[in-house]
Amino acid sequence: MDETITSVLDEQRKFEPPHDAGxxxxxxxxxxxxxxxxxxxxxxxxxxxxxxxxxxQKPFTRVLNREHPPxxxxxxxxxxxxxxxxxxxxxxxxxxxxxxIIWEGEPGDVRRISYRELLSEVCRAANALRQLGIEAGDRVxxxxxxxxxxxxxxLACTRIGAVHSVVFGxxxxxxxxxRIEDAEAKLVITADGxxxxxxxxxxKARVDQALYEGGRSVRHVLVVRRGGNEIDxxxxxxxxxxQALQVEPDxxxxxxxxxxxxLFILYTSGSTGKPKGILHTTGGYLLWAxxxxxxxxxxxxxxxxxxxxxxxxxxxxxxxxxxxxxxCGGTTLMYEGxxxxxxxxxxxxxxxxxxxxxxxxxxxxxxxxxxxxDEWPRRYDLSSLRVLGTVGEPINPEAWMWYxxxxxxxxxxxxxxxxxxxxxxxxxxxxxxxxxxxxxxxTLPLPGIDADVVDGNGLSIREGGGLLVIRQPxxxxxxxxxxxxxxxxxxxxxxxxxxxxxxxxxxxxxxxxYCWIMGRVDDVLNVSGHRLGTMEIESALVSHAAVAEAAVVxxxxxxxxxxxxxxxxxxxxxxxxxxxxxREHVAGEIGAIAxxxxxxxxxxxxxxxxxxxxxxxxxxxAAGKRIAQDISTLEDSAVVSSLLxxxx
Ligand code: PRX
Numbered sequence: 001m002d003e004t005i006t007s008v009l010d011e012q013r014k015f016e017p018p019h020d021a022g023x024x025x026x027x028x029x030x031x032x033x034x035x036x037x038x039x040x041x042x043x044x045x046x047x048x049x050x051x052x053x054x055x056x057q058k059p060f061t062r063v064l065n066r067e068h069p070p071x072x073x074x075x076x077x078x079x080x081x082x083x084x085x086x087x088x089x090x091x092x093x094x095x096x097x098x099x100x101i102i103w104e105g106e107p108g109d110v111r112r113i114s115y116r117e118l119l120s121e122v123c124r125a126a127n128a129l130r131q132l133g134i135e136a137g138d139r140v141x142x143x144x145x146x147x148x149x150x151x152x153x154x155l156a157c158t159r160i161g162a163v164h165s166v167v168f169g170x171x172x173x174x175x176x177x178x179r180i181e182d183a184e185a186k187l188v189i190t191a192d193g194x195x196x197x198x199x200x201x202x203x204k205a206r207v208d209q210a211l212y213e214g215g216r217s218v219r220h221v222l223v224v225r226r227g228g229n230e231i232d233x234x235x236x237x238x239x240x241x242x243q244a245l246q247v248e249p250d251x252x253x254x255x256x257x258x259x260x261x262x263l264f265i266l267y268t269s270g271s272t273g274k275p276k277g278i279l280h281t282t283g284g285y286l287l288w289a290x291x292x293x294x295x296x297x298x299x300x301x302x303x304x305x306x307x308x309x310x311x312x313x314x315x316x317x318x319x320x321x322x323x324x325x326x327x328c329g330g331t332t333l334m335y336e337g338x339x340x341x342x343x344x345x346x347x348x349x350x351x352x353x354x355x356x357x358x359x360x361x362x363x364x365x366x367x368x369x370x371x372x373x374d375e376w377p378r379r380y381d382l383s384s385l386r387v388l389g390t391v392g393e394p395i396n397p398e399a400w401m402w403y404x405x406x407x408x409x410x411x412x413x414x415x416x417x418x419x420x421x422x423x424x425x426x427x428x429x430x431x432x433x434x435x436x437x438x439x440x441x442x443t444l445p446l447p448g449i450d451a452d453v454v455d456g457n458g459l460s461i462r463e464g465g466g467l468l469v470i471r472q473p474x475x476x477x478x479x480x481x482x483x484x485x486x487x488x489x490x491x492x493x494x495x496x497x498x499x500x501x502x503x504x505x506x507x508x509x510x511x512x513x514y515c516w517i518m519g520r521v522d523d524v525l526n527v528s529g530h531r532l533g534t535m536e537i538e539s540a541l542v543s544h545a546a547v548a549e550a551a552v553v554x555x556x557x558x559x560x561x562x563x564x565x566x567x568x569x570x571x572x573x574x575x576x577x578x579x580x581x582x583r584e585h586v587a588g589e590i591g592a593i594a595x596x597x598x599x600x601x602x603x604x605x606x607x608x609x610x611x612x613x614x615x616x617x618x619x620x621x622a623a624g625k626r627i628a629q630d631i632s633t634l635e636d637s638a639v640v641s642s643l644l645x646x647x648x
Contacts, residue, residue: 011397015404015437017413023433024294031434034447045448046074046475050287055089056080057256060283064473070493070501071480072473073260074284081254082158082263082286083126086326087119088254099331102305102354103148106195106337113148115329118155120250121148125156125241127248132220132239134187136161136255139265141185141218142312143167143176143203145194146336149224149241150312151322153189158263158282161255162187165265165277168313169194169201171591173209175275179267180215182277183482187220189241193227197341200227208232259283265482266315268421269533270491271504271522277482278315278421284475288425289319290327295446296415296429297358297387301330305384308360309335309347314530315421316391320360324425339365344372348380348407359407360389362529366399367559374406382407387432389415392529393561394517400439418442418517420503421531422492424476427451428515441514449474453509458496465508467521469500477501523615525554525562530593534615537564537596540589544582546572551605551613552596555622563597565622567605567643574601598622604639618643 017028025031037045043063050060060078090098096116103111113121134140140162144150150166157164165183167176180188190207193200204223211218223231224241231238260281267275293299299306306325310316325332333354339347347369351359369376388408390400395416404414413432419425428451430436430443437443445451450472453461458469470477480488495502506518520526523534534552541550549569557563572578583595606614620626621643 011438011440013397013439015413015439017430017433017435017437018411020298020433022300023298024300025298025431025434028434028436031431031447038448042448042472049291050075050078050283050475053290054080054283054287055085057084060259066473070489070498071485072477073479074281074473074475075259078259078283079256080259080283080286081257082282082323083122083155084159084254085286086155086158086323087115087122090115090329091119093329095329098301098329100326101148101151102331102333104333104335104350104354105147106198106335106341111148118152121152121245122155122159123250123252124245124248125152126159126252128222128241128244129156129160129162129187130252131244131248132187132222134160134162136257137163137262138187139163139165139183139185140187140189141165141167141176141180141183143169143188143190143207144224144312145169145191145196145203145226146311146334147191147194147224147226148334149191149226151326151334153222154264154312154318154322155326159252159254161257161261163262163264165267166313166318167267168311168591169203170593171313172588173206174589175591176206177210177214178274179277180210180218182267182274183265184217185215186217187222188215188218189222189224191224191226192229192231195227195337197338200229202227202229204229204231208234257282260479262479264318266318266421268315269524269531269536271524271533272535273487275533275536276484276487276491279479279482280424280476281479284477285424286323286327288474288476289324292425292446293320293324293328293330295431296417296426297360297389298432299325299328299330299358301325301328304357305331305333305355306358306360307333307335307351307354307356308389309339309365310360310362310391315424316360319425339369340372343376344369345376345379348377348382351382351385352380355384357384358387358389359385360391362392363390363395363399364393364528364559364561366390366395366403370399370402371559377406382409385412387415388412389417391417391419393526394519395440397439404439413437414439416440416442418505418515422478422503423470423474424478427470427474428517438514441510441516443514445515451515452500453507453515454496454500458499461509463509463511465506465518467495468503468505468507468515468517469496470503471500473501525552525564527554527562527564527593528560532564532590532594536590537566537586537594540586540594541566541568541582541596543589544585546570546578547582549605551615551618553615553619553622555598555619557597560597564594565598565600565618566596567600567602567618569602569604600643602639602643606639606643
C-alpha cells in the first residue's frame with residue numbers, strides 16, 4: 001500500500017454559494033447547527049430524523065446497536081418496507097399523479113410514469129416474483145439496460161423482501177456468472193437487449209452463456225422485451241416479463257421487514273481477490289438516501305426534475321437514480337443510452353426537453369463533453385438547471401470550472417460528492433446553498449458523518465495529507481461482505497484496529513478544513529469513475545494460455561482519470577495480434593471497461609528480493625516518469641533497464 005500522500009494541487013479559488021432562503025439547508029450557519037446537533041446527541045438526532053423521514057410499519061425503539069463492532073445495526077427492532085416508502089406513501093399523500101420516472105430511450109422514445117402507475121407495475125412484478133417461488137431473503141440478479149423495468153424489478157424485490165443484486169449490463173457473461181454464483185441467485189431478470197450507440201446490444205444471450213455451465217442456483221430467467229433481439233427461450237426456465245405481469249393483480253401487500261433485512265448486494269472491486277458483494281440493509285440505507293437527496297442536492301420533490309446519469313449497475317444509480325428520489329416522492333429521469341449519441345449535445349438536449357433542474361454526473365463524462373466543444377451546451381436552453389453534482393473520481397479544477405461556467409452559467413452551485421459503494425450515500429460534499437466551494441474539493445463532511453484525515457497511526461491531521469477514515473458508524477454503512485464476514489473486518493477495520501472505517505482513499509485537508517480527495521491508496525483503479533481491482537485484471541490476463549505473469553497498474557489519463565497499463569510476461573511469441581487478443585480476453589473475462597489501454601510485454605517483472613512486484617516502479621514507468629528511486633533492492637535491476645528501454 002502506498003501511503004505517501006502528496007498533492008501538487010494548489011487551488012486557491014473559492015466561490016460563495018448562491019443564496020436561497022427556501023433551501024433545505026439555507027446557510028452555512030444552518031449546516032453548522034446540524035453538525036452541532038449530531039455532536040451533542042447523535043443517537044437522538046438520528047432517532048428524530050428516522051421517525052420523521054421514514055414510514056415505519058412498526059416503530060423502532062433502539063437507534064444504534066454497538067454490541068458487536070464492527071457489525072453495527074440501526075433501528076433494528078423497527079419494521080418497514082422500502083417500496084411502500086418509495087411508492088404507496090406518496091400515493092396516499094395525494095401525489096399519485098406526480099411523475100415518478102421520466103424515461104428517455106436512446107432512439108428518442110419517452111415514457112412518463114406516475115407514482116400510481118409505478119405502484120401498480122411494481123405490485124404486478126412483485127406478484128410475478130412470488131409466483132416464481134421467490135421469497136423474502138432470496139437473491140435476484142438484475143442484468144438490464146437503463147429502462148424503467150429495471151427500477152420496477154428493484155422495487156418489486158423490496159416489496160417482498162427479496163435481495164437484489166444488480167449487475168452492470170456491460171459486464172461479461174463470466175463476470176455475471178461469478179456474481180450469480182456468489183449470491184446463489186434463484187432468479188435472473190434481464191432484457192433481450194438495450195440500445196447503445198445506435199445499436200442493440202445483447203443481454204439475454206449473455207445470461208444464457210453465464211448459465212450454460214454454471215449458476216445452478218438459478219431456477220428462472222425473466223426477460224423484458226426491449227431491443228427486438230431474437231430470444232432463445234429455454235423451455236421451463238425462461239419467462240416473458242410482459243406476459244407474466246399481465247396476468248397478475250396490481251395490488252400486493254408490502255412485506256413487513258426488519259430494518260436490518262438485507263436490501264441489496266452490489267459487487268465492487270477490491271485490492272485482492274474477486275469482487276466483493278457489498279451488503280446494504282433496509283432502514284438505515286433508505287434514511288440516508290432520502291436525507292442526502294434533500295441536503296446535498298437541495299431536492300424539492302414538488303418542483304425538481306432530478307437526473308443522475310449513472311447506470312443502475314453502480315451504487316450511484318441505486319441511491320440517486322432510484323431509491324433517493326423516489327423515497328422523497330420526486331421525479332427522477334432515466335436515460336438508456338450513451339451521452340454522445342447521436343451527438344455530443346444529447347445530455348444537454350435532454351436537460352432542456354425535460355426541464356432538468358438537478359444534474360449529477362461523473363468528471364469523466366464532463367471531460368469528454370469539454371473535448372466535444374462548448375458549442376454543444378450553448379445550443380440548448382439550460383436555464384432549468386439549479387444544482388450540478390459530480391461523483392466517482394477527483395474532479396480536476398479545469399473540469400470543475402467548465403461545469404460551473406459553461407453548464408451552470410455561474411448560477412448553479414457545484415456539489416462534488418465523495419462516497420463509495422460501501423457508504424451507501426454521500427459522506428463529504430458541500431451543501432449547495434450553504435457551503436462555499438473550491439474547484440476540486442469535496443469540501444466538508446455531511447452532518448452526522450464523522451470523517452477525518454489521519455496518519456498511519458490513526459492520529460488526526462489538521463492540515464496536510466493522510467488517509468481518509470470515518471470514525472463513527474452511520475446508518476447507510478455497509479453491513480458486511482456477502483458470505484465473508486472476515487473479509488469485511490480485514491478490509492475496512494483492521495488497518496486502525498477496529499477503531500475507524502478505512503475508506504482506502506488518500507486525502508489532504510487544507511487550512512479551512514476542506515477535504516481534497518487524492519484517490520485510492522490501494523491497488524484499486526478508477527477508470528472513468530469505474531472501480532476495478534488490478535488483481536482482477538491480472539487474474540484475467542494470466543488465465544490466457546500465452547501469459548506467464550502479469551502486473552497491472554494505473555497511469556494518469558486526461559479523459560478517463562486513470563488508464564489501465566498491463567506488464568505481461570509471455571510464454572509465447574510476442575506480437576501485435578497477441579496484444580489485441582489479450583485485450584479481448586480481458587473483456588470476455590470481466591467486461592469491456594477492464595480492457596487494458598497499454599499492454600507492454602516484458603521478459604520479467606521487477607521484484608524486490610522478497611519477491612514482491614514493485615508496483616510503484618511500474619506506475620512510474622507506465623506514466624513515463626524518470627526513475628529516481630533506488631532500484632538496488634531489485635531482484636534484477638536489468639529488468640528495469642529493459643522495461644525502460646524497450647517498448648517491446
Ligand atoms: O476513490 C474514491 C472514488 O471512488 C471510490 C468509490 O468507488 P465506488 O465504490 O465505485 O463508488 C463510486 C460512486 C460513489 C472512492 O473510494 N471517488 C468517489 N467519489 C469521489 C471519488 N474520488 C474523488 N472525489 C469524489 N467525489
